[in-house]
Amino acid sequence: MDYTAGEVAGNDYILKGARHFDLAATLDCGQAFRWEQVGEDAFRGIALGRVLEIQRRGEDVVLYGVSEEEFHVRWKRYFDLDREYGKLKELFCRDPVLRQAVEYAPGIRVLRQDGWEALCSFIMSQNNNIVRNKGMIDRLCRLAGEPIRGGYAFPTPQRLAAMTVEDLAPARCGFRAKYILDAARAVCEERVSLDQAAKLPLPQAREMLMRIYGVGPKVADCALLYGLGRVECVPMDVWMKRVMERCFPKGLPEWAKDTAGIAQQYLFHYARMQGLK
DNA sequence: CGCCAGGCTTCTA
DNA sequence: TAGAAGCATGGC
Numbered sequence: 001m002d003y004t005a006g007e008v009a010g011n012d013y014i015l016k017g018a019r020h021f022d023l024a025a026t027l028d029c030g031q032a033f034r035w036e037q038v039g040e041d042a043f044r045g046i047a048l049g050r051v052l053e054i055q056r057r058g059e060d061v062v063l064y065g066v067s068e069e070e071f072h073v074r075w076k077r078y079f080d081l082d083r084e085y086g087k088l089k090e091l092f093c094r095d096p097v098l099r100q101a102v103e104y105a106p107g108i109r110v111l112r113q114d115g116w117e118a119l120c121s122f123i124m125s126q127n128n129n130i131v132r133n134k135g136m137i138d139r140l141c142r143l144a145g146e147p148i149r150g151g152y153a154f155p156t157p158q159r160l161a162a163m164t165v166e167d168l169a170p171a172r173c174g175f176r177a178k179y180i181l182d183a184a185r186a187v188c189e190e191r192v193s194l195d196q197a198a199k200l201p202l203p204q205a206r207e208m209l210m211r212i213y214g215v216g217p218k219v220a221d222c223a224l225l226y227g228l229g230r231v232e233c234v235p236m237d238v239w240m241k242r243v244m245e246r247c248f249p250k251g252l253p254e255w256a257k258d259t260a261g262i263a264q265q266y267l268f269h270y271a272r273m274q275g276l277k
Numbered sequence: 278c279g280c281c282a283g284g285c286t287t288c289t290a
Numbered sequence: 291t292a293g294a295a296g297c298a299t300g301g302c
Contacts, residue, residue, distance in 0.1 A: 030283060031283095122283075123284095123285095125282090125283055125284085126282090126283080126284040126285065127281090127282060127283095127284055127285080127297075127298090127299095128282055128283085128284090128298095128299085128300095129281075129282040129283090129300090129301070129302095130282085130283075131282095131300090131301065131302095132282075132299075132300060132301065133282090133283090135300085135301095136299090172298085172299065172300085173298085173299090174297075174298030174299050174300095175285095175286095175296090175297045175298055175299090176297095176298080177298095179285085213285090213286085214284090214285060214286080215285085216284060216285050216286090217284095217285095218283070218284060218285090219283090219284075219285085222283075235283070236283095237283035237284085238282090238283070238284090239283065240283085268283075272283085
C-alpha cells in the first residue's frame with residue numbers, strides 16, 4: 001500500500017504517510033479533466049458522481065467530507081491506492097529514459113476513472129487541447145448531468161442517447177457532438193459493452209470500442225487505460241509517438257508490458273512538459 | 278490575426 | 291492502402 005494507515009478525523013478521512021502521490025501531477029497530467037486547484041496543494045473535482053476536495057498536508061493526504069466506507073468503496077480504487085508505485089517505479093528505473101521520466105514527476109498515479117466518462121472525455125479530446133477540453137466537459141455536465149451536491153455528475157449514456165446534436169450545441173463540442181451521441185447509443189443499445197471491454201483480450205476490446213463513430217485506436221486505448229483498468233494499454237498520441245520514435249524504436253522494454261500504460265503516463269507527461277519535438 | 282490542439286473520417290491517387 | 295484534407299472551436 002502507498003499509505004501507512006487510514007484515519008477518520010471528524011468528517012474527513014486522512015491517508016497517513018501517503019507516498020508516491022503528488023496531487024498536482026496526478027490530477028493535472030492530462031488523464032482527468034474535472035479537477036481544479038483550489039488552494040495550497042488542494043484540489044476540487046467531480047468524479048464517480050461525487051464532489052471531492054482533497055489536499056496534501058505534509059506526509060498525509062486529506063479527503064474532506066469522506067467517510068471510511070466511502071473511501072473504500074469509491075476513492076481507494078479511483079486513486080489506484082492498492083498498487084505499490086514504489087515497486088513499479090523501481091522496475092521502470094531499470095531503463096535510463098524511463099528513469100528520467102519517473103524522476104521528473106515521481107508522484108504521478110494513473111487514475112481508475114469511470115469507464116463511460118473516460119470514453120467520452122477522450123472522444124472529446126481529439127484535435128483539442130486540454131484546457132479547452134475541460135471547458136467542453138464542464139459545459140456538457142452542466143447541460144446534461146444530474147445535479148449533485150456541489151455540482152453536476154457526468155451525463156449518463158441514457159440521458160445523452162435521448163438528445164440530438166442540436167440539444168448539445170450549448171456545450172460547444174463542435175464536430176465531436178455526433179461522436180458522443182453515437183457512443184451513448186452504442187452503450188444503450190448494447191452494441192458496445194464497457195464491462196466486456198474491461199475483460200476481453202486487448203485486440204477484441206479495442207475492436208469493440210472502435211465500433212463507435214469517432215473512436216479510433218488512440219481514444220479506445222485511453223478509455224481502456226483510464227476508465228477500464230487496463231494498465232497494459234499504451235495510448236499512442238502525438239507525444240508518445242515522438243518518445244517512441246526517439247527513445248524506444250524497438251518498443252517499450254518487455255519487462256514493462258504488464259503495466260506499460262503507467263510507464264506511458266510518466267513518459268507522456270515528461271515529453272509534453274519538455275516540449276519534445 | 279494565424280496557429281494549433283492527448284484524432285478520426287472521408288476523400289484522393 | 292497510404293497520405294492528405296476537413297472538421298468546429300477557442301486559447302494563445
